[in-house]
Amino acid sequence: MPRNQQILLDNRPAGEAVAGNFKLVSNETPALQDGQVLVRHHFLSLDPYMRGRMNDSKSYAAPQPLGQVMQGGTVGEVVESRSPKFQPGDKVVGMGGWQQYSVVNAGQPGALRKVDTTHVPLSHYLGAVGMPGVTAWYGLVKIIEPQAGQTVVVSAATGAVGSAFAALAKARGCRAVGIAGGPDKCKYAVEELGFDACIDYKLHNDAASLSAALEGACPKGIDGYFENVGGMVLDAVLPRMNDFGRIALCGMIAGYDGKPLPLSHPALILTARLKLQGFIVSEHMEVWPEALKELGTLVGTGKLRPRESVAQGIEAAPEAFLGLLKGKNFGKQLVKLI
Amino acid sequence: MPRNQQILLDNRPAGEAVAGNFKLVSNETPALQDGQVLVRHHFLSLDPYMRGRMNDSKSYAAPQPLGQVMQGGTVGEVVESRSPKFQPGDKVVGMGGWQQYSVVNAGQPGALRKVDTTHVPLSHYLGAVGMPGVTAWYGLVKIIEPQAGQTVVVSAATGAVGSAFAALAKARGCRAVGIAGGPDKCKYAVEELGFDACIDYKLHNDAASLSAALEGACPKGIDGYFENVGGMVLDAVLPRMNDFGRIALCGMIAGYDGKPLPLSHPALILTARLKLQGFIVSEHMEVWPEALKELGTLVGTGKLRPRESVAQGIEAAPEAFLGLLKGKNFGKQLVKLI
Numbered sequence: 001m002p003r004n005q006q007i008l009l010d011n012r013p014a015g016e017a018v019a020g021n022f023k024l025v026s027n028e029t030p031a032l033q034d035g036q037v038l039v040r041h042h043f044l045s046l047d048p049y050m051r052g053r054m055n056d057s058k059s060y061a062a063p064q065p066l067g068q069v070m071q072g073g074t075v076g077e078v079v080e081s082r083s084p085k086f087q088p089g090d091k092v093v094g095m096g097g098w099q100q101y102s103v104v105n106a107g108q109p110g111a112l113r114k115v116d117t118t119h120v121p122l123s124h125y126l127g128a129v130g131m132p133g134v135t136a137w138y139g140l141v142k143i144i145e146p147q148a149g150q151t152v153v154v155s156a157a158t159g160a161v162g163s164a165f166a167a168l169a170k171a172r173g174c175r176a177v178g179i180a181g182g183p184d185k186c187k188y189a190v191e192e193l194g195f196d197a198c199i200d201y202k203l204h205n206d207a208a209s210l211s212a213a214l215e216g217a218c219p220k221g222i223d224g225y226f227e228n229v230g231g232m233v234l235d236a237v238l239p240r241m242n243d244f245g246r247i248a249l250c251g252m253i254a255g256y257d258g259k260p261l262p263l264s265h266p267a268l269i270l271t272a273r274l275k276l277q278g279f280i281v282s283e284h285m286e287v288w289p290e291a292l293k294e295l296g297t298l299v300g301t302g303k304l305r306p307r308e309s310v311a312q313g314i315e316a317a318p319e320a321f322l323g324l325l326k327g328k329n330f331g332k333q334l335v336k337l338i
Numbered sequence: 339m340p341r342n343q344q345i346l347l348d349n350r351p352a353g354e355a356v357a358g359n360f361k362l363v364s365n366e367t368p369a370l371q372d373g374q375v376l377v378r379h380h381f382l383s384l385d386p387y388m389r390g391r392m393n394d395s396k397s398y399a400a401p402q403p404l405g406q407v408m409q410g411g412t413v414g415e416v417v418e419s420r421s422p423k424f425q426p427g428d429k430v431v432g433m434g435g436w437q438q439y440s441v442v443n444a445g446q447p448g449a450l451r452k453v454d455t456t457h458v459p460l461s462h463y464l465g466a467v468g469m470p471g472v473t474a475w476y477g478l479v480k481i482i483e484p485q486a487g488q489t490v491v492v493s494a495a496t497g498a499v500g501s502a503f504a505a506l507a508k509a510r511g512c513r514a515v516g517i518a519g520g521p522d523k524c525k526y527a528v529e530e531l532g533f534d535a536c537i538d539y540k541l542h543n544d545a546a547s548l549s550a551a552l553e554g555a556c557p558k559g560i561d562g563y564f565e566n567v568g569g570m571v572l573d574a575v576l577p578r579m580n581d582f583g584r585i586a587l588c589g590m591i592a593g594y595d596g597k598p599l600p601l602s603h604p605a606l607i608l609t610a611r612l613k614l615q616g617f618i619v620s621e622h623m624e625v626w627p628e629a630l631k632e633l634g635t636l637v638g639t640g641k642l643r644p645r646e647s648v649a650q651g652i653e654a655a656p657e658a659f660l661g662l663l664k665g666k667n668f669g670k671q672l673v674k675l676i
Contacts, residue, residue, distance in 0.1 A: 250608070273618060276614040
């Protein structure tokens, strides 16, 4: 059996996550038992939610266990199978974790799914046509529920979730406004992703300044907001929300390093009769088929052209992940393993 | 026509509201025109929402205009009518404002409603069987949507809204826990209003302490929270919310005096996948008939026995209102005018 390089969570962050929290090890892949398949990972997905799980605190998911392989989404190819459900050569998406190979019990529901790479590149099943895309779909369609002509806003606009959000919002006749960090990302958001406008939050030192910029970009106010960031950005958006606006809370990455970030004016939720709702997309598996179908069509027809930041080799995963947390990625952050 | 003593908003509060913000004047009531009725007010309702409207800031309602009669709910008796819809002697509920008499256009939808005082005392149409009761009903039934056996919590538990909330929650098989200020109110909440437990927030100097007390009173966590207060109380409740909990935001009285009160840990909304929703009951007139029917039955059958704090005479209204804002009332705060 092949050697398998793996990255473990070695210790938990004290404040900001650092490379020393992780540890690279090498093991033999175990021999397969009946019903198991061996998957060679082509790409590993890096996602902001992983930072939350590195803390040993209450969150929507159990903490990432210490000393074990970092959990995460993977796409790859079946290289050996002792299950009738999979053949060597099958392209599959799963939760293989930060390692080169994984052994999967093929009978476990949802553990491994065959995908078609005719119209959609394999890596996109970790992004636009995967968990991040469905995340955007759920927040927009099920929580924000926009009507044509309404204005919707998303933070981390050029990330995997934000990219899909733009295409989904435009398909519904909405004005889509992004918030991103830096002129390159904002240019890309408008020119490539279809946002009607994009605001560079790095040009603003406080919530009031960012809020004024939002007012300019959203002359009719904001009807729906998809939150990936929290902190100052949420404070800036809240006063711009129209009455009966909806806010989908998907990520609060700004607070993951341990400094709790307050919401400055919660009374606005009352005065504007807003709805705020937190969600995690893996708890809504019933929407995945419908969402993936729409997302696959958007990618297949060129209406959603997601960009990817690709780090090379398993040993590059920790630094790529820490960069993602600082917004250094441009689009979906992946690690290419072959 | 009779003399009509009125209380106007003379100037807006700078910080805390004070008696000098109001002004007592006396006028002749004007002669009736066709379609109008003259109502003599028996009781005037004092409600926390009025404080928000004294500020000249964006809120769900337009600010109370300066130099005009303070707006507010009233119950009374028709003493003169030039409308076929009303006869002298009819008991009516309306929005007559802080004055002894009002002239009402009887044809205006919703302006004046006849009520039956056979089983429900007239004053209760300003409380348990009126706007505050329907407010409790909407937040509980339409936002919190509790199931039998779940735990629901309400702040300002012995006020008009909280009293109705307890009866409605118990009728649905919930564990009902109140938060109120002082041992007398907490005793009353449990012994008279049917709360399973009541926590005296005055015994706690910070959110952590209050939160620990809530943990004791809610051993299975909190599934639904009805917020009348904001500030430290909301901070204390949030960590105790169960996954998928619902919070109905009805009032944030703690922040009405101009100091915006932050929410310390908004990330909990995400990690527990909570829903927070602000509402104002006058925007949901479609539920009033159903809600008033249930509330009237609860009062008529003695399952809801609301207490009232009654100030005597129009000139007592400002001090009674300022006391309400400080929690000095015990149950529904009224001003008796005859």
